Amino acid sequence: MKDASRATLAQTQRLVVKLGTNVIMRADGLPALGRLYGILESIATLHGQGKEVLLVSSGAIGLGAQQLGLDHAPKRLAEKQACAAVGQGRLMAIYQEGFARLGIVAAQVLLTEYDFSNRQRYLNLRATLDHLLKLGVVPVINENDTVSTAELESRLGFRSAPVFGDNDKLSALVASGAEADTLLILSDVAGLYTGNPHKDPDAKLIPVVREITLEIEAFADGLGARGRGGMASKLAAARVATRAGTRVLIADGACPGILDRLLAGDPVGTLFEPGLRLKGRKRWIASAGQLAGRIRVNEGAREALLAGRVSLLAAGVVGLEGDFQRDDVVAIADASGRDFARGVATMGRAEAPGSGRVLVSRDTFVLLERV
Ligand code: GLU
Numbered sequence: 001m002k003d004a005s006r007a008t009l010a011q012t013q014r015l016v017v018k019l020g021t022n023v024i025m026r027a028d029g030l031p032a033l034g035r036l037y038g039i040l041e042s043i044a045t046l047h048g049q050g051k052e053v054l055l056v057s058s059g060a061i062g063l064g065a066q067q068l069g070l071d072h073a074p075k076r077l078a079e080k081q082a083c084a085a086v087g088q089g090r091l092m093a094i095y096q097e098g099f100a101r102l103g104i105v106a107a108q109v110l111l112t113e114y115d116f117s118n119r120q121r122y123l124n125l126r127a128t129l130d131h132l133l134k135l136g137v138v139p140v141i142n143e144n145d146t147v148s149t150a151e152l153e154s155r156l157g158f159r160s161a162p163v164f165g166d167n168d169k170l171s172a173l174v175a176s177g178a179e180a181d182t183l184l185i186l187s188d189v190a191g192l193y194t195g196n197p198h199k200d201p202d203a204k205l206i207p208v209v210r211e212i213t214l215e216i217e218a219f220a221d222g223l224g225a226r227g228r229g230g231m232a233s234k235l236a237a238a239r240v241a242t243r244a245g246t247r248v249l250i251a252d253g254a255c256p257g258i259l260d261r262l263l264a265g266d267p268v269g270t271l272f273e274p275g276l277r278l279k280g281r282k283r284w285i286a287s288a289g290q291l292a293g294r295i296r297v298n299e300g301a302r303e304a305l306l307a308g309r310v311s312l313l314a315a316g317v318v319g320l321e322g323d324f325q326r327d328d329v330v331a332i333a334d335a336s337g338r339d340f341a342r343g344v345a346t347m348g349r350a351e352a353p354g355s356g357r358v359l360v361s362r363d364t365f366v367l368l369e370r371v
Contacts, residue, residue, distance in 0.1 A: 005208055005273055006265040009247075012182040014052045014133070016246075017043065018171035020187035023253030024059035024091075029066050031059075035254060037098055039186075042259035043138065044102035052133045054178060055106075056141045056171040057095070063087035084145035095140050105137045110144035116173045117290045117329065119281075129178050143170055172237035176244035176287035179277075183241045184262060185234055186253030191270035192231065194219055209272045212239050238272040243368070244287050245277030278366070285342050286366045288329040293322025293349060295359060296333045305332065305341060305365065312343065312360040314352055324349050332360065342366045 019039065026032045043053050061080050064087025065073065074080045092108050099106040109129070115121045132139050168185060175183040195203035209216055212235060220231035238248040249262055251269025261268055278286050297305070301316025318335050325348040332341040343360035345352075352359055 005271060006267065009182065009263050009265050012051060012263060014054075014178065014180040014182075015046065016054045016056060016171055016175040016178065016180045016183045017259065018056040018167060018183065018185045019058065019253060020167070020185075021058040021062050022188035023186050024057065025062045025066075029062070031063060031066070031094060032254075033094070036094065038256060039253070039259060040095075040098045040102060042257065044099075044104055045260070046263070047104055047136075047138070054129065054133070054139050054141060054174060054180065055095070056167055056174055057091060058142065058167045060084040060087040060091050060142055060145060063090045081146045088142060088145070091142070092140065099138060105135075107132050107137045107139050109139045109141045111141060111170065111174075112144050112148040113290045116177065117288050117292075119284060119327075122177060122284055122288075126177055129174075133178075141170070141174055143167060166233045168233040168237035169240065172240035172246075172248075173287055175241045175246045175248075176283060179244075179283070180246050181274075183237075183246050183248045184259065185237065185248065185250045186258060187234070187250070188252065188254065189231065189234075189250070190252040190255070190268070191250050192216070192219055192235070206270050207267055209238070209270060212242070212272070240287055242272050242274050243278075244283055245274050247274040248272040281364065282366050285329055285344060285364055286368075288342070291322070291331050291342070292328035293320065293324030293345070294331040294333050294337070294339070295320055295345075296335055296337060298335055302334050302340065306367070309362065311358040311362040312365070314355045314357060314359050317352070317359065320349050320352060322349070330360070332365075339368060341368055 017039070024032060024036060043055070046053055061074060061083045064083030064085065067086050067090055068083065070083070074083045088110070092106070095106045111125070115125055129139055171183060171185060190197075190205060192206045192209065193203040194206065197203040206219070217235060220235045234250055238250070241248050249269050249271050251258055251262055255268070258268070295312065295317055296319035297312065297316045298318050301312060304310045304316070305312060312332065322330070324330050324345050326345060328345050329342055330345050331339045332343055333339045343366065344364035346358055346361055347355065
């Protein structure tokens, strides 16, 4: 029986498909060409129906390690980045060849976290993706592995969890930035379970998640062997994408015809229902990849902000973290450091104390969770 929240999946117009390393590679380290071509055929069918598809693909490091004949999984950062530099070309060769046989042109897009945190780059990225889709091209997106991890480590000494560094989060940021209505995360796990299905025979698949609660988070157990993202990173991705109004499905990429089945509304995998769609600048603020700092506020300021209609004044601030500058996206947290909102700083950290001015204007204020 079809579940009501899946009934509208067939009407998906813009779709992001994320393929994990375990979908692209076989257990023996060779590329899973049969599986991959099956997925490309399904994408070609959707494309033929006028739907727009963006692919987020891992596998560069795995393919590079295989091509270099490494007898071990790369561990050190520079080794992984070298493998990615070799493997990314190979990965694109597979996609371009496969899509060309199906009459589709593919494009390579390599991104880093900063491309989402910086508004100018984010707007450029959106415009380029829009144009590629208008041309009927399938963008094949991956993290720019050769530079991105180094970049993450050198940023400002402040990291807001979770940053990307796994393609689950990247796929959520792409889905949000491109205003996709659906994000499919295909990996070697068939969805979200109430326990670890590899260890616990009583673990049950959760078919629909209406809201990512603490109980739902407790089910995530770091599954997924070879890629960087386990279930916790998939949940973090689902949170980002649903917050921007995109519905998310997590399903088993090795299951034949999985894309067709998901879009037909078959009850496979786990569906995360979307929240309200955010527009324009607020969409960017909600999904900005990396935050430049955190502003902790007192209880009075928190209540006033949650009630709406007020800006954050320096007077309500009890602590500042990170060397944020004017126009950076910052987290807004309660006095204990629990984030409840985001916004754009009107001044840098250095000028904030004692300024008596507005620190985050209410038009950039985005509430993160129902609190
Ligand atoms: N970007 C990495 C790759 O292509 C994969 C990251 C991940 O596993 O999430 O190999």
